[in-house]
Structures are given as structure tokens and as C-alpha cells.
Amino acid sequence: MNISLNLGMKSSLKYLLPVGMIAAFLTGCGMTTSTSVTSPVTVGAATKVSGIVMGGQQPVGGVSIQMYTVGTSGYGSAATPLGASFSTTSAGNFTLPAFTCPTPGALTFLVGTGGQPIAATQTTAAVTNPNLALMVGLGACSTVGSSYINVNELTTVATIWSLSPFMTGLTSIGAPSTNATGIKNAFAAINKVVNTTNGLISGPALPSNATLPIAEINTLADILEQCVNSGGGSASDSTDGQTTGTPCGKLFYLTGAPTNTIAAALYIAKNPALNVAKLNMLRSTSPVFQPVLSVNTPPSDWTIAISYSGGGLSTPQGVATDLNGNVWVANSGNSSVSEFSSTGAAISGTTGFTAGGISVPYALALDQSGNVWVANSGNNTVTKLAATGATGTSYSGNGLSTPKGIAIDGLGNVFVSNSGASTFSGFTSAGAALPSSPFTGPSAAIGIAVSPH
Secondary structure, eight states: OEEEEOTTTOSOEEEEOOOTTOOHHHHHOSOBSOOOOOOOEEEOGGGOOEEEEEETTEEOBTOEEEEEEOBSSSTTOOOEEEEEEEEOOTTSEEEOOOEEESSTTOEEEEEEEOOBSBOOOSSSOOBOOTTOEEEEEEEEGGGGGGSOEEESHHHHHHHHHHHGGGEEETTEEBOOTTBHHHHHHHHHHHHHHOBTTTTBSSOTTOOTTEEOOHHHHHHHHHHHHHHHTSOOOOGGGOSSSSSSSOHHHHHHHHTTSOSSHHHHHHHHHHSTTSSHHHHHTOSOSSOSSSSOOOTTSOOSSOOOEEEEOOTTOSSEEEEEEOTTSOEEEEETTTTEEEEEOTTSOBOSTTTOBOTTTOOSEEEEEEOTTSOEEEEETTTTEEEEEOTTSSOEEEEOOTTOOSEEEEEEOTTSOEEEEETTTTEEEEEOTTSOBOTTOSEEOOTTOOOOOOOOO
16 A cells, blocks of 8 residues: 655555555555456346445436446456446446356455436436446445445545556556555455445545545535536636636646546545645535535645554554555654554553664664665664564664664665664575675665665
């Protein structure tokens, strides 16, 4: 997953829903090169998996809906249709036809396009919107029949912001088999943001130690709602994205001239710092989803971050993710290391891990055995912390001087940058000094990285 820290300011951790072209391995957390193959599972129409498509607070009739499983040949690879397409009733309701899961764990999502967001009345004709596109990520195929499905702007925002590095279009969502865990974790993020049963935030998987930027998420949904509940339009309708054009025309003008609301939302997710203030002004003066951001107070960008607390966090400085998707954080404020699961649950208790002489740590890195190596600026040591966090071994000497950066190469050798001595130290995986170590380094070096070549 993509992680950022409030460095040196707050005792909290942020999980950024994947943004733009950030490397997919950050989103993926734990990668895997193996997949399990099980027999297909058929879900019959008799199960009557049902749901509704809503544009804001009103149902949308005549929406064409298709369920898909994600692609497996690469990032943004073509998704596979699952079962037959179908349409919502005039009241926005639907029942899934029979479908067969290729495997129980195949990741699925629904896409709805077109339809009539404004129904016919005695005095007006129905309004059809060819640019309407909404979606919801459902997760494992075998669980699809376990609950009601709500498709609206909030489920669309939660799905797109969670899956954006795996997504290039409304039916192009996928990952290579080597990052099956990554896309699975991204789908899990959807249920932290939104409840796909009732279409509201927060999601049922949001841990008790986590908070969401609710006003920002609602504002994004309200921006889409203005286009969804209209007769459609194109980017050419507007000359500036503000004073002229249809609601869809304004949105599309500011988001790279797409032709549907999913593509517009994906553009914002991948380019969160573009046209922020103008987009913020597109919502209705009576927004459907509330609370919202003030039209005069836009965010710095449209990144969505889930903030986590607990686990011993105290002036966090460095962060790393292990192969299981667990997140490790170096806490300089209380000389500890925190660990969080891929769902954000604190594993390290209320005070963090302190074994192995951890002292004012500024950086950490994980080796291929799952050990956590910590650079301790407070006592000029490095700690090799066991994967459980319960035990640790301290190593000193070898030129260590206020170490603040650490990296591990493919052989398991550990390299540490010494901000106090303008050198970097090298250790074997057993903690012994590498030959000729310490090495001459740049003045007051803090960060360090190891080239894969």
C-alpha cells in the first residue's frame, strides 16, 4: 500500500488510497508469485442477489450493468465479463443473473452505464444520460451473493481511488499474477471507505483506530453527482470548466475530456493536484452527500488518506512494508517500532516493540527473512528485530554515528548512513562488519538506497 507519515508532527499513520502512477508494488503491499487454483463456483439466479443504482438520492432506471472479474495479465489488463449483462428497473433495482466464478477468490466488480437519472413525470419526459457510469468493487466472487449491492457515487469514488494503479478504464482493471496480493489488498481498501450494502461511508472494514476524510470523499461524490443526474454532455460544451457548459461538460473539460463519469473520476485519482479549486466548485449548492468541503476552501489535492493511530506511534520517522502487507514504523518519540496489519489493525500493542536496544530510531528496512533492521540514532547502533517484534539483537561499532538511513541488498547485507560522521557502514545478515567498512559517504547523509543492479 502507499504510506505517508506526518513526520515529526503527529502520532499518526496515513494510508493513501493509491494515487496516479505511484509504483504498483507500494500499493500491493505483500506480493506473491503463487496463486491457488480451485474449482469454479456457479451462483444461480435463484439466490436473487439484488441491489440498486442511485444517482445521489434518486434511483436510476435503465442502467446497463455488467459484472466483471479483474484481469490477470498485467496492470490495467482487460477484465472478463461474468454472466450476462442486464438493466435496472425504472426504480433502479436489479437482480443478478446466474454467473460462474472462475475461482471462489476471483475479484469482481460491477459497472453500470447509461440510464435515466431523471424519471418521467406527468409533465416532463424522462432524461437519458449516455455519459453516466458508476461502479462498485465487490471483492471475492464467492461472497457476492452474501449481501445487497448499492451502486452510487460514493461506491464509485471508493472503488476508483482504491484501484487506480490497477486501472486504466472502466473495464480495464487487473494485475499480474505476481501481485495478486496487491490487488486483493486494494479491493479490501474499498470496504474501509464505503459500505457497499447501503452505499454510505464509513465502510464496515474500517478499523476503530482509523479515520476518514469524510468531507473530501463526499465532495468528490457530489462533483460526480452533478453530471450523473443530468442529460450528459461533452468537454466541448464548456470553455473554462466553470461559467459555461453542462454539468458533464464542465467536469469533462477539467478532467482530460473523457466521455463518462468513471473516466473523469479516474483522471482525478491519477492527477489529484490538477484543477483542484475549479473541481471543488462543481458540486451543487445543496449537496446530496454531506458534510462537504466549502467551495471557497478546496483541499491541497484530491488524495484520499486513511489516518491510523495507536500501536505505539510517537513522532514516526521511517516506514517499510513486509511481504505479508504489514506496515512497520520507526518511532523516534518513544524509541519503539510499531507494526500494523494490512487492514490497519495495530499489532504492536500500545507502546510498540522495544526489544534489541531500540533508541530514537529514524529508519528501518526488512530483509527477506522478515527481520526488521532499525537504525538507532540515539545510541549509535542498529537493531535486528525478529519478525514477531518480540526479540531483537543490537549491533554497534563499525563506524556507526547517528545513523538515520538503512537499506538491504539482495544478499541480505545491511547498509547504514551515518549522519554524524559522513560515512556509511555495512553489515552482513549476521551483523558482522563488511570488509573495508565503514565507507566514505556524503556529508551528513540521512537517506540511503541500494541499486537492484
